[in-house]
Amino acid sequence: MQKLRKIFAVAKREQGRLTSRPLYLFSMILAPLFSYIFFTTLMADGLPNDLPIGVVDEDNTSVTRQIIRNLDAFQQSKIVEQYSSFAEARKAMQQGKIYAVYYIPQGTTQLALASKQPTISFYTSATFLIPASLEYRDMKMMSEYASGAITRSTLYAKGYTESQAMAMLQPVKMEMHAINNPSLNYSIYLSNSLLPAILSLLILQVTIFSIYSELKEETSKEWLAMTDNDVYAAIFGKLIPQFVVWLLMGFVYLVLLYGYFHFPLHSGLLPMIILMVTLVVVSQAFAVFLCGAVPSLRWALSLATLWGVLSIPISGFSFPKMAFPPALQGISYLFPMRYYFLVYVDQALNGRPFGYTWIYYALLCAFMLLPIVVMRRLKKFLLEYHYQI
Amino acid sequence: MKWLFNILDVWRHELVRVLKDEGVLVFFFVVPLLYPLLYAYLYNNETVKEVPAVVVDNCKTTMSREFLRNVDASADIKIVAHCADMQEAEELIREHTAYCLIYVPAEFQKNILEGKQSVVELYSDMSGLLYYKAVLSSCTEVSLSMNQDIKAQRLVGATKEQAETFAYPIKYKYVPMFNTQSGFATFLIPAVLIMIIQQTLVLGIGMLMGDEEERRRKGLVLEHIQDKKPLTILIGKSGVYITLYLFVSVYLVCIVPRLFGLIQIWQWQELIAMMFPYILACVFFSIIISTFAKDRESFIVLFVFMSIPMLFMTGISWPGSSIPAVWKALSYAFPSTLGVNAFARITEMGALMEDVRPEIIGLWIQTVVFFVIAWILYRKEYKK
Numbered sequence: 001m002q003k004l005r006k007i008f009a010v011a012k013r014e015q016g017r018l019t020s021r022p023l024y025l026f027s028m029i030l031a032p033l034f035s036y037i038f039f040t041t042l043m044a045d046g047l048p049n050d051l052p053i054g055v056v057d058e059d060n061t062s063v064t065r066q067i068i069r070n071l072d073a074f075q076q077s078k079i080v081e082q083y084s085s086f087a088e089a090r091k092a093m094q095q096g097k098i099y100a101v102y103y104i105p106q107g108t109t110q111l112a113l114a115s116k117q118p119t120i121s122f123y124t125s126a127t128f129l130i131p132a133s134l135e136y137r138d139m140k141m142m143s144e145y146a147s148g149a150i151t152r153s154t155l156y157a158k159g160y161t162e163s164q165a166m167a168m169l170q171p172v173k174m175e176m177h178a179i180n181n182p183s184l185n186y187s188i189y190l191s192n193s194l195l196p197a198i199l200s201l202l203i204l205q206v207t208i209f210s211i212y213s214e215l216k217e218e219t220s221k222e223w224l225a226m227t228d229n230d231v232y233a234a235i236f237g238k239l240i241p242q243f244v245v246w247l248l249m250g251f252v253y254l255v256l257l258y259g260y261f262h263f264p265l266h267s268g269l270l271p272m273i274i275l276m277v278t279l280v281v282v283s284q285a286f287a288v289f290l291c292g293a294v295p296s297l298r299w300a301l302s303l304a305t306l307w308g309v310l311s312i313p314i315s316g317f318s319f320p321k322m323a324f325p326p327a328l329q330g331i332s333y334l335f336p337m338r339y340y341f342l343v344y345v346d347q348a349l350n351g352r353p354f355g356y357t358w359i360y361y362a363l364l365c366a367f368m369l370l371p372i373v374v375m376r377r378l379k380k381f382l383l384e385y386h387y388q389i
Numbered sequence: 390m391k392w393l394f395n396i397l398d399v400w401r402h403e404l405v406r407v408l409k410d411e412g413v414l415v416f417f418f419v420v421p422l423l424y425p426l427l428y429a430y431l432y433n434n435e436t437v438k439e440v441p442a443v444v445v446d447n448c449k450t451t452m453s454r455e456f457l458r459n460v461d462a463s464a465d466i467k468i469v470a471h472c473a474d475m476q477e478a479e480e481l482i483r484e485h486t487a488y489c490l491i492y493v494p495a496e497f498q499k500n501i502l503e504g505k506q507s508v509v510e511l512y513s514d515m516s517g518l519l520y521y522k523a524v525l526s527s528c529t530e531v532s533l534s535m536n537q538d539i540k541a542q543r544l545v546g547a548t549k550e551q552a553e554t555f556a557y558p559i560k561y562k563y564v565p566m567f568n569t570q571s572g573f574a575t576f577l578i579p580a581v582l583i584m585i586i587q588q589t590l591v592l593g594i595g596m597l598m599g600d601e602e603e604r605r606r607k608g609l610v611l612e613h614i615q616d617k618k619p620l621t622i623l624i625g626k627s628g629v630y631i632t633l634y635l636f637v638s639v640y641l642v643c644i645v646p647r648l649f650g651l652i653q654i655w656q657w658q659e660l661i662a663m664m665f666p667y668i669l670a671c672v673f674f675s676i677i678i679s680t681f682a683k684d685r686e687s688f689i690v691l692f693v694f695m696s697i698p699m700l701f702m703t704g705i706s707w708p709g710s711s712i713p714a715v716w717k718a719l720s721y722a723f724p725s726t727l728g729v730n731a732f733a734r735i736t737e738m739g740a741l742m743e744d745v746r747p748e749i750i751g752l753w754i755q756t757v758v759f760f761v762i763a764w765i766l767y768r769k770e771y772k773k
Contacts, residue, residue, distance in 0.1 A: 023683075027690050038698045041713055048711035093566070094740040096730055099708070112558045119560040126568035127737045129576040131708040133522070136563065143561035150558040167506040169556065171539040172456070172532045175508050176525050181515040186707070189518060198694050205690045216684070298412045301686055305693050306424075312697065313431055319573045320517040323437040325430060345516040352483050 006227045010237025027206050032249045035198045043187035050078035051131045054089040054098040058106040067146050074138040093125050100124040100135040180264050180349050188263050193317040197337050200283045201308030207287035208304050212297035220382040231379035239284050250276040266351025275343050278364050282336045285368045292374025295381045311337035339364050399625025402613035416593035421637045428581050429649040435572030439467040440523040442489035443478045448497035459531040465523035488514040489524035567738045579733045580705040582641045587725045588696050590675040595688030598679035619767040630672045654739040663731045666752035670724035673759035680766045703729040727751045
């Protein structure tokens with residue numbers, strides 16, 4: 001009971017410290033909110049629409065003009081300009097005005113009518129990877145249609161039915177199913193991983209900053225004295241008010257993604273709430289561990305920052321882990337965000353039973369226990385350190 | 390001549406201060422040295438190969454086996470299991486043994502032989518977009534070549550060429566340019582390199598300014614900036630950062646891409662014309678931001694997370710043509726937007742001076758504007 005009262009007193013003191021510096025308001029509330037709003041509005045359409053394509057139509061017949069109009073009608077692609085030569089179009093690509101070029105050489109229509117099989121070609125610049133791959137998809141589909149339309153009319157003239165004609169054109173057809181994200185929505189794919197990673201980065205940084213600012217301001221002895229030098233109680237008291245704020249920001253995130261944007265949530269909300277609570281606690285615990293393990297504000301903060309930023313590629317949501325070099329595949333186990341990502345995929349995205357996920361939770365719990373290893377060191381440090389510039 | 394000596398005096402002292410400060414050295418040298426190596430190494434494989442896939446082959450005929458054998462032989466897909474039914478296959482996906490599922494229906498061969506269309510169903514786990522791409526592209530490639538043979542057989546009496554012309558009255562050809570294998574390192578690393586210059590300058594200069602603030606609160610004033618005009622201080626200090634970052638940039642822009650075999654088709658004129666104003670703009674941008682620093686470390690907490698939104702604002706990932714106007718406008722407040730776009734096109738697409746002129750002019754405008762703002766802020770900061 002006595003102990004609880006002491007923890008409460010430290011928490012109350014921390015509340016005052018958090019409200020006394022704009023830094024905390026900025027990094028605990030404004031920074032996460034900005035990131036949420038930024039990424040969800042940036043990718044609000046799910047897929048980028050009307051990506052600029054340049055066209056070189058040397059043939060310029062009604063047939064080729066129809067092809068170009070049809071390509072323009074695709075949702076992801078937009079013909080922004082017709083160039084008189086390929087060299088000009090390539091220049092526009094190098095100037096960053098277009099990501100792709102669709103090239104129809106002279107004589108295409110005539111050769112096609114004479115059954116001499118002309119070739120049209122399309123070019124993309126995957127220096128800009130996402131628009132290039134989306135435009136590639138549209139241009140390829142358009143090219144298939146262009147051919148198919150001519151063949152189909154020949155087949156119809158020969159008395160084929162529609163399904164017979166399709167079987168003739170494409171005897172074997174692939175039908176693709178993107179499990180639980182059929183529209184390939186980029187926001188579902190990126191926001192679900194980037195935003196928790198940013199939140200976790202900020203938790204790591206703020207936790208370390210708040211502990212070490214006590215050293216810098218030479219208040220750490222006073223802080224520990226409030227719990228009679230019980231370092232566990234002191235840390236708990238300090239981190240509880242922060243936990244409440246982080247959790248609140250975590251809930252804003254959950255409401256925004258699953259409530260407002262209706263991103264896939266096949267597990268129901270509860271598992272994601274549990275996961276969010278776990279992420280907050282793990283990040284705080286890992287930060288305390290770093291404080292004890294690296295007793296220097298500068299180095300602990302730098303290390304936490306490195307960890308937080310590296311979490312993003314290492315989680316493997318954009319470039320999968322199986323493609324990392326083997327050494328880095330091993331390192332990925334040291335990043336709590338990796339487990340968050342795996343649990344999210346199993347739970348919210350795919351709604352798989354808990355049995356597939358418990359191992360990640362076990363590992364996350366192991367991360368939570370890490371501070372125990374360094375608590376004594378941390379106490380000694382907090383009591384004996386003198387800050388010098 | 391006295392003003393020149395004053396500038397050199399500030400320059401010399403500031404350089405010593407940088408070299409003696411462990412924390413600043415981390416941002417100016419350690420991070421730029423190691424971070425890009427880590428990133429480039431991580432993405433070094435460029436694309437994902439041999440994505441594990443499971444197969445449900447209900448047809449079990451020569452044709453279905455041939456189809457699957459060819460898919461397995463492709464670079465992108467590796468068939469790790471043949472399952473008896475969908476339940477078994479789905480279980481392997483749930484266990485992360487496989488990320489894609491290829492389902493060949495029982496009537497696959499029968500349909501082909503009867504002249505009907507045969508459909509193969511592909512499923513992909515969407516925890517990564519590259520799995521989707523791998524299974525779709527490799528299966529489509531295999532099916533296209535299979536289709537050619539089937540069509541040749543169906544058109545009785547036709548040669549393969551005639552059948553081909555009939556099926557494709559207009560052929561098409563895809564030519565990927567510049568980043569020819571759609572590689573991840575090639576696409577992302579140039580942007581990361583340019584971002585690192587800006588971000589480490591903000592953090593390092595922010596730390597130096599915070600250090601000055603902390604000293605000032607304790608009544609300690611840096612001797613070399615006492616009695617100096619704000620403009621002298623600004624030029625002297627920025628001179629140090631510019632000098633150091635000329636070296637850092639050569640490493641980032643010339644050496645790192647070479648180490649990892651990334652595309653480098655730049656001409657040195659373009660590279661210098663772009664990198665010089667970029668470094669200037671970054672330095673004065675950082676100086677502006679640094680005047681808000683109250684202590685050494687707070688900038689790390691305040692600024693690092695912004696790297697991620699800033700990277701997306703450049704348009705290197707989510708395309709610039711689809712960035713909402715508000716964010717587009719905001720993106721020009723940072724040198725990184727113009728810098729990343731110009732550098733990616735110079736180094737990977739061989740853009741010439743006239744192709745990146747708008748970006749280079751923009752960087753010079755930023756340099757001038759940031760310089761003037763920095764000067765105004767320094768006048769407030771260092772007024773006696």
